[in-house]
Amino acid sequence: MALMQSLLSFSSSSSSSGLKMSTLKSVTDLIPTHNLPNWLTHDDLSPGPKIHGTKLRVAHLGVPGSYSEAAAGKAYPNSVPLPCKQFEAAFEAVELRIADRAVVPVENSLGGSIHENYDLLLRHRLHIVGEVLLRVRHSLLALPGVRKEHLRRVLSHPQALSQCEHTLTSQMGPNVRREAFDSTAGAAEFVAANNLRDTAAIASAHAAELYGLQVLEDGMEDDSGNLTRFLILAREPFIPRTGRRFKTSIVFAGNDREGPGVLFKVLSAFGLRNIGLTKIESRPHRSRPIRVLDVAEDDILRTAKYFEYIFYVDFEASMAEVRAQNALAEVQEFTSFLRVLGSYPMDI
Numbered sequence: 001m002a003l004m005q006s007l008l009s010f011s012s013s014s015s016s017s018g019l020k021m022s023t024l025k026s027v028t029d030l031i032p033t034h035n036l037p038n039w040l041t042h043d044d045l046s047p048g049p050k051i052h053g054t055k056l057r058v059a060h061l062g063v064p065g066s067y068s069e070a071a072a073g074k075a076y077p078n079s080v081p082l083p084c085k086q087f088e089a090a091f092e093a094v095e096l097r098i099a100d101r102a103v104v105p106v107e108n109s110l111g112g113s114i115h116e117n118y119d120l121l122l123r124h125r126l127h128i129v130g131e132v133l134l135r136v137r138h139s140l141l142a143l144p145g146v147r148k149e150h151l152r153r154v155l156s157h158p159q160a161l162s163q164c165e166h167t168l169t170s171q172m173g174p175n176v177r178r179e180a181f182d183s184t185a186g187a188a189e190f191v192a193a194n195n196l197r198d199t200a201a202i203a204s205a206h207a208a209e210l211y212g213l214q215v216l217e218d219g220m221e222d223d224s225g226n227l228t229r230f231l232i233l234a235r236e237p238f239i240p241r242t243g244r245r246f247k248t249s250i251v252f253a254g255n256d257r258e259g260p261g262v263l264f265k266v267l268s269a270f271g272l273r274n275i276g277l278t279k280i281e282s283r284p285h286r287s288r289p290i291r292v293l294d295v296a297e298d299d300i301l302r303t304a305k306y307f308e309y310i311f312y313v314d315f316e317a318s319m320a321e322v323r324a325q326n327a328l329a330e331v332q333e334f335t336s337f338l339r340v341l342g343s344y345p346m347d348i
């Protein structure tokens with residue numbers, strides 16, 4: 001890319017000096033030694049924190065101080081964060097080339113899966129190129145001078161509220177309302193900007209510093225090992241390799257022939273090849289929520305109704321491995337659609 005840019009800038013400067021392209025025999029004719037393009041370096045070619053010579057722009061949920069911003073910074077320390085109001089805006093930012101990557105949470109050790117992002121993975125055409133595990137420590141934040149007994153309301157992202165549910169009840173009693181906010185850091189900013197003395201936010205200690213709030217209580221999460229897994233999304237896939245620990249994420253729906261047996265068949269395609277599964281998630285099949293099947297029971301034909309699902313599976317292998325390719329070839333026989341969402345290095 002550096003070479004391309006240098007050539008492009010060179011050709012425009014050469015035309016201004018009056019050289020006509022038609023008179024040139026080759027590009028080397030054009031390059032006077034004092035204007036040689038820079039050498040291509042490893043940095044120009046490897047997917048690192050720089051793209052096109054500028055810093056990588058990483059879209060994430062929430063204003064500065066959000067956990068998604070922290071995950072984006074962990075994945076790409078020298079990147080430019082691009083705060084988004086909703087998860088979908090982060091997906092769109094990458095699609096529209098406003099951002100180079102999006103970092104979105106998909107599961108948490110306490111709150112479980114973040115279904116919205118599973119649905120967005122299916123609706124958008126981005127590739128998973130990596131994952132980040134982040135230890136999430138929640139704090140109860142309020143304006144300076146406010147005490148716990150003044151509080152009537154706690155604002156935060158629904159994920160954070162659910163991760164602190166028991167601690168909130170035991171510390172604040174039943175009379176404190178929980179209200180959902182776009183992001184944890186957004187809730188902290190809102191409390192500060194509106195001078196709310198009866199309202200606290202659940203957010204990071206970093207958000208407290210940014211918005212001038214005090215930490216009333218640390219470690220609000222219901223379990224001290226609270227961990228969130230984020231996915232890194234890009235327009236182009238990561239080229240899978242062998243020799244490094246890779247994960248592959250797929251999504252599929254069963255075909256008309258298989259009925260409720262599809263999941264067993266798909267999982268055995270991996271099991272028989274010794275490929276470990278790290279995650280399975282199901283979501284309702286929106287365009288075909290119910291399937292009606294005729295089943296014989298005691299020689300009587302009855303009609304059975306099943307919910308139809310879309311399944312998301314993560315397995316521990318790279319798409320560069322033959323056993324993974326064979327497993328997917330087999331899975332394809334049982335499915336009406338199958339998409340590889342990405343094959344990417346594991347965060348270990």
Ligand SMILES: O=C(O)C(=O)Cc1ccccc1
Binds near residue numbers: 062065
């Ligand atoms: O609201 C945030 O700060 C987020 O990034 C979403 C979130 C909330 C709780 C845990 C992980 C991510």
